[in-house]
Amino acid sequence: MxxxxxxxxxxxxxxxxxxxxxxKGGSLGELTRASIAxxxxxxxxxxxxxxxxxxxxxxxxxxxKVEALGADQLEQITALSNHLRARLExxxxxxxxxxxxxxxxxxxxGADPDSHVAVRSSATTExxxxxxxxxxxxxxxxxxxxxxxxxxxxxxxxxxxxxxxIAYRRKxxxxxxxxxxxxxxxxxxxxxxxxxxxxxxPLTGDRSVVTIEGAWGLGSSVVSGEVTPxxxxxxxxxxxISVREISDKHVRHLPATNGGVCERETPENLRRAPSLSDxxxxxxxxxxxxxxxxxxxxxxxxxxxxxxxxIVLLQSRPETVWSSKGRPPVATPAKNPLQHVLKIFGGRx
Amino acid sequence: xxxxxxxxGFPLPSSLKVVPGTESVQAAYPxxxxxxKEDDERFWFYNSMxxxxxxxxxxxxxxxxxxxxxxxxxxxVYSLPTTLGIDCRIINGRVYIGGNxxxxxxxxxxxxxxxxxxxxxxxxxxxxxxAHWKDKMMSLIRETEALPKLELPEFEPLEHVHAGxxxxxxxxxxxTYQKTLEGYFRMWQxxxxxxLLGYGAYLTFFDFCKKAFPEISDQTVARMxxxxxxxxxxxxxxxxxxxxxxxxxxxxxxxxxxxxxxxILKSLEQLGKPGAAWLKELAVSRDxxxxxxxxxxxxxxxxxxxDDLSMPFAALPGYIANAKNxxxxxxxxxxxxxxxxxxxxDYRELLETEEDRAAYDQMIELAHRVFPYVEGHxxxxxxWYTNLFFNKIREFGGLxxxxxxxxxAEDVFQLSHYELESAIVDLMTSWSNGSPPRGIARWPAxxxxxxxALAEWAKHETAPALGPVPDIIDDPAIVMLWGITRENLDAWxxxxxxxxxxxxxxFAASNGVVEGxxxxxxxxxxxxxxxxxxxxxxxxxxxxWAPVFQNISAAVSDIGGSMSHAAxxxxxxxxxxxxxxxxxxxxxxxxxxxxxxxxRGVVTLLG
Numbered sequence: 042m043x044x045x046x047x048x049x050x051x052x053x054x055x056x057x058x059x060x061x062x063x064x065k066g067g068s069l070g071e072l073t074r075a076s077i078a079x080x081x082x083x084x085x086x087x088x089x090x091x092x093x094x095x096x097x098x099x100x101x102x103x104x105x106k107v108e109a110l111g112a113d114q115l116e117q118i119t120a121l122s123n124h125l126r127a128r129l130e131x132x133x134x135x136x137x138x139x140x141x142x143x144x145x146x147x148x149x150x151g152a153d154p155d156s157h158v159a160v161r162s163s164a165t166t167e168x169x170x171x172x173x174x175x176x177x178x179x180x181x182x183x184x185x186x187x188x189x190x191x192x193x194x195x196x197x198x199x200x201x202x203x204x205x206x207i208a209y210r211r212k213x214x215x216x217x218x219x220x221x222x223x224x225x226x227x228x229x230x231x232x233x234x235x236x237x238x239x240x241x242x243p244l245t246g247d248r249s250v251v252t253i254e255g256a257w258g259l260g261s262s263v264v265s266g267e268v269t270p271x272x273x274x275x276x277x278x279x280x281x282i283s284v285r286e287i288s289d290k291h292v293r294h295l296p297a298t299n300g301g302v303c304e305r306e307t308p309e310n311l312r313r314a315p316s317l318s319d320x321x322x323x324x325x326x327x328x329x330x331x332x333x334x335x336x337x338x339x340x341x342x343x344x345x346x347x348x349x350x351x352i353v354l355l356q357s358r359p360e361t362v363w364s365s366k367g368r369p370p371v372a373t374p375a376k377n378p379l380q381h382v383l384k385i386f387g388g389r390x
Numbered sequence: 391x392x393x394x395x396x397x398x399g400f401p402l403p404s405s406l407k408v409v410p411g412t413e414s415v416q417a418a419y420p421x422x423x424x425x426x427k428e429d430d431e432r433f434w435f436y437n438s439m440x441x442x443x444x445x446x447x448x449x450x451x452x453x454x455x456x457x458x459x460x461x462x463x464x465x466x467v468y469s470l471p472t473t474l475g476i477d478c479r480i481i482n483g484r485v486y487i488g489g490n491x492x493x494x495x496x497x498x499x500x501x502x503x504x505x506x507x508x509x510x511x512x513x514x515x516x517x518x519x520x521a522h523w524k525d526k527m528m529s530l531i532r533e534t535e536a537l538p539k540l541e542l543p544e545f546e547p548l549e550h551v552h553a554g555x556x557x558x559x560x561x562x563x564x565x566t567y568q569k570t571l572e573g574y575f576r577m578w579q580x581x582x583x584x585x586l587l588g589y590g591a592y593l594t595f596f597d598f599c600k601k602a603f604p605e606i607s608d609q610t611v612a613r614m615x616x617x618x619x620x621x622x623x624x625x626x627x628x629x630x631x632x633x634x635x636x637x638x639x640x641x642x643x644x645x646x647x648x649x650x651x652x653x654i655l656k657s658l659e660q661l662g663k664p665g666a667a668w669l670k671e672l673a674v675s676r677d678x679x680x681x682x683x684x685x686x687x688x689x690x691x692x693x694x695x696x697d698d699l700s701m702p703f704a705a706l707p708g709y710i711a712n713a714k715n716x717x718x719x720x721x722x723x724x725x726x727x728x729x730x731x732x733x734x735x736d737y738r739e740l741l742e743t744e745e746d747r748a749a750y751d752q753m754i755e756l757a758h759r760v761f762p763y764v765e766g767h768x769x770x771x772x773x774w775y776t777n778l779f780f781n782k783i784r785e786f787g788g789l790x791x792x793x794x795x796x797x798x799a800e801d802v803f804q805l806s807h808y809e810l811e812s813a814i815v816d817l818m819t820s821w822s823n824g825s826p827p828r829g830i831a832r833w834p835a836x837x838x839x840x841x842x843a844l845a846e847w848a849k850h851e852t853a854p855a856l857g858p859v860p861d862i863i864d865d866p867a868i869v870m871l872w873g874i875t876r877e878n879l880d881a882w883x884x885x886x887x888x889x890x891x892x893x894x895x896x897f898a899a900s901n902g903v904v905e906g907x908x909x910x911x912x913x914x915x916x917x918x919x920x921x922x923x924x925x926x927x928x929x930x931x932x933x934x935w936a937p938v939f940q941n942i943s944a945a946v947s948d949i950g951g952s953m954s955h956a957a958x959x960x961x962x963x964x965x966x967x968x969x970x971x972x973x974x975x976x977x978x979x980x981x982x983x984x985x986x987x988x989x990r991g992v993v994t995l996l997g
Contacts, residue, residue: 242605247605281607285990370749371749372745372746373749374745374748374752375749382513382590382594383471383502385590385597386473387472
C-alpha cells in the first residue's frame with residue numbers, strides 16, 4: 042500500500058514533512074530513512090484530521106468557539122473541552138477515510154492475530170524543541186485491533202482539545218487554524234528492556250559519552266519515573282563503559298491482556314540484575330552515534346530491546362537542556378601555542 | 391601509624407618511631423635525610439611509587455641523585471613559576487618527600503618571565519635538543535661501559551712501568567668509583583632535562599580534554615598521545631622477532647617450557663649453523679634491548695634480561711606457538727597509528743566551537759612533539775644506565791669481597807656511597823702498605839645488622855603521608871609525577887574507615903571486565919607460576935614484563951598511572967587493567983578469585 046494524502050508510511054516521510062505528519066511522525070520517518078530500526082508504522086496525516094474536523098464543523102463551529110475563549114477562563118475551557126472531546130471521540134469517520142485506515146492497519150499487522158499497535162499523537166505544533174508543549178497529547182499503547190485503533194485515532198485528535206492543550210494555545214495566542222494533529226500508528230514492541238538514552242551526559246553536558254537508562258519491561262516505567270533504572274555511561278567513541286549502576290528495579294511494565302499496560306512486581310532474580318548486556322550497551326551506543334550524526338546535534342532517545350534482543354528506537358528528539366546553554370570555549374587558540382603550558386605551570390591564577 | 395579521619399591530618403614526622411633495634415642502621419643514613427623537629431611544619435608523603443620497598447643504604451643514591459637533578463631543573467634551569475625542588479627524608483627504609491613551592495605572587499611573576507625564556511626555548515627547539523640529548527646519553531653510556539676493570543695485581547704491570555705511567559692501580563680504583571658516581575649523578579641530570587617540560591605539555595592537553603569532556607577516561611587521553619614505536623615496546627618486539635627467527639631457522643623445538651636458558655643455549659651451540667645463526671640474532675637483540683631490568687630501576691636487585699635470561703626465554707615458547715598458529719607477531723604499527731589518528735579526529739569533531747578545535751590542535755601537536763621523550767627516556771635512563779651502574783658497583787662489591795670485606799659481592803649495597811668510598815680507600819691503602827684492610831673486622835657484622843633491619847622494616851606498614859594537610863596541591867611536579875591531589879589525600883585520610891571493603895580502587899587503565907584467579911607475583915622470579923587465564927597481581931610492571939601479557943587475562947598493579955607500563959601494554963593486548971591500587975599485592979591472596987573492572991578502576995575480591 043502506498044502513501045497517500047491520508048497516510049504516510051515511515052519510509053516515505055521525513056522531518057521536512059512535519060507540517061503534515063507532526064514532529065513524532067517526522068522523526069520516525071527520518072530514522073527509518075537513516076536505516077535506524079524503529080517499529081514499523083505509518084502516520085495518519087493532518088489532512089485526515091482536517092477532513093474529519095471540517096465535517097464536524099459543518100454541524101457545529103469548533104475552532105471559532107475555542108478562539109473566543111480567554112486563557113484565564115478555566116471554567117469555560119473545561120466545559121468546552123468536555124463537550125468537544127466527547128464530540129470528536131463519538132463521531133464516525135468519513136467512510137473512505139475509515140476504509141483506508143483499516144487497510145493500512147491490516148497491512149501493518151498482517152495476519153498476526155497477536156499484533157498490537159501504539160496510537161500516538163503527533164501534533165504539528167508539537168515542535169520537538171518546544172519541550173513544554175510536547176507530551177500534552179495522548180498516547181495509547183497495546184491497542185488490539187483496527188476498530189480500537191480507529192477509536193484511539195479519534196481520542197488522539199480529541200486530545201487536542203484537552204484542558205491543558207486549549208489553555209496553552211490560548212495563553213500563547215496560537216491560531217486554531219494552524220492546529221492540526223497527525224497520529225502515528227506503530228507496531229508495539231514487547232520490550233524485554235526499555236529506556237532512554239542521551240547522546241551527551243545529562244550531568245556534565247559531556248558530548249563524548251552516551252548515558253543510557255533502562256529497566257525491565259516497557260519503557261513507560263522509566264519515562265514515568267516509577268522505577269529507578271539501571272544507569273550506564275559509555276564513551277561514545279571508544280566504547281568504554283565507565284559507569285554501571287545496577288538499581289533495584291522493583292516493578293516492570295508489561296502489556297495487559299486486554300490492551301494497555303499493567304505494572305507487575307519484578308521477579309526476585311531480575312530485580313538487581315543488569316537489564317542490558319555489555320553487547321547491547323555497545324549496540325545502543327552505535328545507534329546513538331548514528332542518530333546524532335544524522336541530525337547533527339545531541340539527541341534524547343527512547344529505545345526498546347525485544348525478547349529476541351533486537352533494538353528499536355521509539356523516539357529521538359534534540360537534547361535541549363545543555364544545547365541551549367551555549368558554553369564558552371574551554372580554551373582559545375593562543376598566538377604562541379606554548380602559552381597553553383602556563384595553565385599547568387603557572388599555578389592558580 | 392595510619393592516620394585516621396578523626397585526627398583530620400596525618401601523623402607528624404616527630405611521632406614516627408624508628409623500629410626498636412634498628413636505631414643504628416637508621417643513623418647510618420646521611421644526616422641530611424633524617425627527619426628533624428622543623429619537619430613537623432611541613433607536609434610529606436611516602437614515595438611508594440618509586441620506592442615501594444625499604445631502601446638499603448646504597449640504593450638511596452637514586453633518591454639523592456634524582457631529587458638533586460629534579461630540583462635543579464625546576465628551581466634553577468627552567469624556573470618553573472610555582473615550584474622549587476623536592477626534599478627527601480628516610481625513616482625505617484621508607485622514603486618521604488615534600489615539595490617546596492613559590493607562593494609570593496611577585497616571585498611567581500618573576501619566575502614566569504624566566505620560565506618563558508628557558509622552557510619555551512626548549513619547546514621551540516625540542517627535536518634538535520632531544521637529538522642532542524640522545525647523543526649525550528649514548529656517550530655517557532659508552533663512557534661508563536668503557537670504565538676500566540677493577541684490578542689490584544700483586545705487582546704493577548711491567549708495561550705501566552716502562553711507559554712511565556707513574557700512577558699505580560690503586561689510584562684507578564678510587565678514580566673509577568668516583569667516575570661511576572659522577573656518571574650516575576649526571577644521568578639523572580639528563581633524565582630531568584626534558585621530563586617536567588614533557589609531562590607539562592602532555593598535562594596541558596590532558597587538562598583541556600578533562601574540561602572539554604568531563605567524563606573522558608584518563609586512558610583515552612593517554613591513547614591519543616601515546617607513541618606507536620616508542621622504545622618501551624622494543625624489548626618485547628625483539629622477543630617476537632627472535633621467536634620468528636627460531637622458526638625460520640628450524641631451531642624452535644629447542645624452546646620448551648621448563649628448560650633453563652643455559653640448557654637451551656648449550657643445545658643451540660650443538661646445532662651447528664642454524665643454532666649459531668640464532669645465537670647471533672640473540673646477540674643483536676641483547677645489545678641494547680635486553681638492558682631492561684625487571685623493576686623500575688631504583689633497586690640494585692632488579693636485574694636486567696641481560697643479567698638473567700630466564701624472563702625473556704620464558705616467553706619464547708609462547709611466542710613461537712602463536713606464530714605457528716598463524717598469528718602475526720609484528721606489532722601493526724600502521725593500524726595503531728591510523729587508530730590514534732581517528733581517535734583524535736573523532737574527539738575533535740565533538741568540540742563545540744571553532745576556538746576549541748583550534749586550541750585542541752595546538753595542544754595535541756605540542757603533546758605529540760614532547761611525548762617521544764616522556765616515553766623513551768626510561769629505557770636509556772632507568773633501565774640501560776641504571777643497570778650498567780649497579781653492575782659496576784657490583785664489581786666493587788666483588789673486589790671487596792675478594793679482599794675479605796664481605797661474604798659476597800651483593801653485600802656492597804648495604805653500605806652508603808660514602809661508606810663505600812671509605813672502604814675503597816681502606817683497600818687502596820692496604821694494597822699499598824701491605825697491612826690487612828681494617829674493613830675486614832668492621833663490615834661483615836654491619837652488613838648482617840643492616841640486612842636484618844631491612845627485613846624488619848618490610849614487616850611494618852608506614853603512613854602514606856605526614857604532617858599538616860595542605861589546602862590544595864598546587865605543585866605541578868607533584869601532581870604530574872606522583873598523581874597526588876587533594877582528593878587523593880582525603881581518600882588516604884579515610885582509608886582506615888572501611889577496612890573490610892572487598893573492593894580495591896585504582897586507576898582505570900584498560901577497559902573490560904574479567905573474573906579469574908589472582909596470581910600475586912611479588913618478584914620476577916615468580917612469573918613462572920602464571921598460568922594461561924590467570925590475573926596478574928603485582929607491585930609494578932615494566933617493559934621486561936611485556937611477555938607475560940600474552941598469557942594473562944587481566945592485570946592489577948600497586949603502582950602506576952594511566953601512562954604506566956602495565957596500562958600501556960594491557961591496552962595493547964586488549965586486557966582489562968587496574969593500576970596504582972596501592973595495596974593490591976597486600977590485600978589479594980594468591981589463588982583468590984577476583985573481578986577486575988578496568989573501565990571503572992575497581993578490583994573486587996570474590997572468594
